[in-house]
Amino acid sequence: MATPVKNHDLHGNVPDSSPAVLLLIDLINDFEFVDGDKIYNHLLPQVDAIVNLKQKAKKAGIPVIYVNDNFGKWQSDFRKLLDHCLQEGVKSKAIIEKLKPDEEDYFVLKPKHSAFYSTTLDVLLDYLKAKTLIMAGITGNICVLFTANDAFMRDFSLIIPSDCVASENKKENTYALEQMRKLLKADTRPSTKIDFKKYKPVKK
Secondary structure (H helix, E strand, O other), X not given: OOOOOOOOEEOOOEEOOOOEEEEEEOOOOOOOOOOHHHHHHHHXXXXXXXXXXXXXXXXXXXXXXXXXXXOOOOOOOHHHHHHHHOOOOOOOHHHHHHHOOOOOOEEEEEOOOOOOOOOOHHHHHHHHOOOEEEEEXXXXXXXXXXXXXXXXXXXXXXXOOHHHEEOOOHHHHHHHXXXXXXXXXXXXXXXXXXXXXXXXXXXO
């Protein structure tokens, strides 16, 4: 069977290929789990930086991929998770309103810590011809770190802005960022220092 021809614009909104993509990890979340309050409180001051990061990426034409835990619910889908987090009474509703995906954004559900483990992320990144991953989300010392490890082993360049990652506390977050900088060669400068023009897709 012949391989389908790729569109010049996926969904008519994002490029068929891009040197970089933005991964937003586990941000669609109700934080109703052990130590969820600690992560939520650490994330709050960083929400605006993440929103700005996404806006700048999209302005540069960089695709956005939401990668989210399925919370052990194998029958869940991303839209159900999003709808749940936007319900009245869910404490994270206000920040989810800011962080929720746009229609053209991608999403991948993951069963474990890494965004690569048993997911379609590899296929999507290969389709987009991505070489650099810009990562933001929670938690810096677990899911972001595990994803960064797997990305490094796949020879991706990593940008993990220090003002767009949260963990249970500042100490653990700082240590995780330092490890990613030293061992995985990640660029951990603040999001305001990222030159998105370097990663802007060039349409043929």
